[in-house]
Amino acid sequence: MRHDQIREGRLSGDRSTQIAHYLSSMEADHKIASADLFVDMAHLAMLSRQELIGDDHAKLLAAALLRMYTDGIPKEAFDERFEDIHAGIEGELIAEVGKEAGGRLHLARSRNDEVATCLRIRVREDILRILTSLSSLRGVLIHLAEEHSGTVMPGFTHLQHAQPTTLAHHLLAYEEAFSRDAERLSDAYRRVNRSPLGAAAFASTGFPIDRDLTKKLLGFDELSGNSMDAVSGRDFALETLSALTVMMTAVSRFCEELILWSSAFVRFVDLDDMYCSTSSIMPQKKNPDCAEIMRGHAGTVAGAFQAAVICVKGLPMSYNRDLQTLTPHLWNGISHASASIEILSGMIQTALFNRERMLEESDKGFSTATELADTLVREYGLPFRTAHNIVGRAVRSGEITLATVEEAGHEMAGISLLEKGLTEERIRRALDPSEVVAAKNVPGGPAEGVIRDAIRLRSRVLADDNEMIIMRERTIKMAEEELVSMMRRMAGE
Structure with a gap:
């Protein structure tokens, strides 16, 4: 039977199942298990390079870690007898290669810097995935703007008819909003992608470790500086959730308009049946359920941000176990935001806009x-x-x-x-609505020529953003390949 090797020295007796479940972070740790494997590999490579672990022990550990990398982390590592996945993987390594070798991997590190590193690895992956989805959505909006540069529609203030505009002008307004969301997330990525590994519990370590090596092997751009801040800082999570909250606010506004536009009163858009539901009692109904759920999940993401802020605001330096409770909110906010952007892109791409009805209402x-x-x-x-x-x-x-x-x-x-x-x-x-629109021939306006210029500009900005995403993904992939290659050499493969 597996047991928690960390408790053996200082604490006696087994925990009850209730307490073990209460303290365990395993449910949230599924999302960082693969990251923890990379952190173990990088730390082992560094220990070996610095001659802090013998070749024979390093070979055994490298081979075991490679098996987990290839075959998957054993389900036993997720047992709640271990407080977290870090202890679970270490327990599996000890069970496989023995304590003499397996017990050496945690030299010169703590679970504090280990979990902080894993969180940053996973969050940067999530940011890049959401940025990719945002790019797809922005591409859809730009394409639709090209199709509808001459589609005249009413513009509204206070939900009252205000001035005529075009559907392209309206769609590009959201594209620019989502572009700023991409800017915020991309900027947050720079602060996320800093390595805390080597900070240990909070006061670093007396062993001659090489933090630059682990930083490079894990694809980080920079080191987290002060070791106390490195293990306890969660502003990278707050910043990510904050950016996602702002993004979901724009998503919710867009959904609100789609809901209104698809109503029988307005009839500006017909959403694809895939994104709608019907009533259990009223057979005539076609309800914009995806848009409504998405509007609701904007609150879910904002709630995750608020909960994370409240978790952190009263904590003294440095690590406190309260930080464990922040992580589920982080994953919850990211999950709902990511899914929403992907679905919104498809919902817009398949929507049918009623040009005649928009023109009819434009004056x-x-x-x-x-x-x-x-x-x-x-x-x-x-x-x-x-x-x-x-x-x-x-x-x-x-x-x-x-x-x-x-x-x-x-x-x-x-x-x-x-x-x-x-x-x-x-x-x-x-x-005449068409004459009115044509007269708005200044930058940012709805006149067709101005819209064409805006489409060219927005397409260039999107292309640059996509190039940045590809570059960052390539950097991470190359680091992973180098890390796995080092493990294979160490394992004698």
Whole structure:
């Protein structure tokens, strides 16, 4: 029967199953088991290079670690008799190669720096995976913007018809928001990808270890400096969850609009049946359930961030066992955010947008009135506030015609716009949604030429971001290959 080798010296007696379960982090540790294997390999390679472990012992350990790498970590390592996966893997190594060899691997390290290193390895993998999913989503939005650069639709403020815009303009707004989310995650990656290994319990070690070697073998860019901060700092987790919370806020806003747009009242979009459900009692229903669940999971991610913050805020330096309770919140937030981005990308890509319905609504609620006011300023020399008041008074009458504008001009400013040359035709053109959109020909606007420029710019930014992801993935992969190669040489393969 496996037992917890760490308790043998200082503590007596076995724990009850209840206490063992209460203290165990095994449920959350499944996500860092493979990372712990890499950390063991890198630490062994360093101990061997520094001549802190003999060749015979190193050979046995390298061969055992390679078997776990190839065949998988034995399920016994996840037994809750071990407090965590680190102790579980060490216990399996001791069981396989004996305590004389297996008991030497933990030299010059602690579970404190070990778990901190494993967490960072896993979080950086998750960040790169989410960045890849974000890139896919952004690519979908850019592609759809190309298709709909001329699709006129109403824009809204306060959920009221405001001014005409285009679907491309609307989609690119979300692409830029998700691009900033990618920036935040990419920037967080730099602080995540720092190696705490070698900090030991918190005061480093008196053995002549080589932290730079383990950093390189594990694909880290930098070392965590102060050893006390290295083992107890979890701001990398808070920063990641914070960035994901902001990202999911944008996701939730997008889902809210898709839910509204897919309603019978609006009918701007038809979501693919794959992303919808029906009612158990009302056979006619097609409910946007994926969008609704996603909107809810924005709260799940925000809750994970809040729980993690509360966990850390009262802890003194350095390591405290409370930090174990942060980890499930970290995985929960990452899991829901990652799944949401992947599903949102597919939901948008398969959606059918109703161009005719969008155009039909684009001039409702006097949404083109602002352009008429701007026309009175540009072409007839009125102060904007005067033009604003005149058009507003015409709207108040219930329709915008030459007669109502002329009457409003007399009432609000004591002027005749007829005498200034205003015609019914000019009013009609000013109120045409397509004309309104075409007039917004400044950077960031919805005019078709501006949108084409924006698409080119956003495509370049996306390409650069994708190159960064590939470069980081390649660095990690090369480090893994070098590490495994060292293990094979040490094992005599």
